[in-house]
Amino acid sequence: MRTSRRGFSLIELLIVVAIILIVAAIxxxxxxxxxxxxxxxxxxxSLRILISAxxxxxxxxxxxxxxxxxxLDGNANPSTxxxxxxxxxxxxxxxxxxxxxxxxxxxxxxxxxxxxxxxGPCPAKIDVFQVSxxxxxxxxxxxxxxxxxxxxxxxxxATPAGPADTxxxx
Numbered sequence: 001m002r003t004s005r006r007g008f009s010l011i012e013l014l015i016v017v018a019i020i021l022i023v024a025a026i027x028x029x030x031x032x033x034x035x036x037x038x039x040x041x042x043x044x045x046s047l048r049i050l051i052s053a054x055x056x057x058x059x060x061x062x063x064x065x066x067x068x069x070x071x072l073d074g075n076a077n078p079s080t081x082x083x084x085x086x087x088x089x090x091x092x093x094x095x096x097x098x099x100x101x102x103x104x105x106x107x108x109x110x111x112x113x114x115x116x117x118x119x120g121p122c123p124a125k126i127d128v129f130q131v132s133x134x135x136x137x138x139x140x141x142x143x144x145x146x147x148x149x150x151x152x153x154x155x156x157x158a159t160p161a162g163p164a165d166t167x168x169x170x
Contacts (some may be wrong), residue, residue: 035098040142042097043133044153044168050103050131051151053086060084064125065149069094069103098141102132110148112162134160 008016053072054065061081066072073092074083090096094103102113106120106128113132128149135142139158145168146154146161154165 036142039098039135043099043135043142043145046091046096046099046101047131047133047145047147047153049087049091050101051147051153053084054129054149056086057081057084064127065105065129066103067105067119067122067126069101095136098136099133099145100136102134103129104131105129110146110163112144112146112156112160112165114160130163132160 050069050072057066057072058064060079061084063081066081066084069087069092071082072084072087073089074080074085076083076085079085091101094101100115102115102117104113104117104119105126106122107117107130108120108128110128110130111117113130113134115132115134117132130146130148133145135144143155143157144159144161146156146163146165148163152167154161154163155168156162156165
């Protein structure tokens with residue numbers, strides 16, 4: 001009498017596992033590159049939002065630019081100069097999509113900001129600002145970005161960006 005065998009042999013299972021590992025080895029680096037590219041695009045988009053928010057803040061409250069990101073954030077109803085509601089809470093906290101955003105008012109001339117730049121002496125009406133977007137885990141995870149009152153976004157792929165770095169296209 002013959003008994004039927006069901007299931008797979010050990011060799012067949014090992015071949016399937018090997019194929020899965022090969023596919024994963026090919027796909028994972030591409031997935032990481034895609035995530036870094038998405039974070040970089042988000043950082044540039046966030047800088048554009050900050051430029052627009054500062055222009056709106058300046059024209060709405062006639063106080064000049066904001067002194068902190070927190071002033072652009074908020075959900076007060078009606079909006080106030082301390083809680084303008086022009087940006088989302090994540091960006092207002094200074095961290096979004098793998099990037100730290102460093103907002104500094106009253107820095108003339110603008111300089112690269114590794115995250116420890118102190119604001120200059122501010123007059124009653126703030127007329128200059130700069131924002132740096134630095135990848136949380138350093139250059140291995142993305143470019144560094146910089147913008148200021150000019151509205152030009154600049155990038156550097158190795159160190160914190162500043163006003164002398166290459167402008168991005170678009």
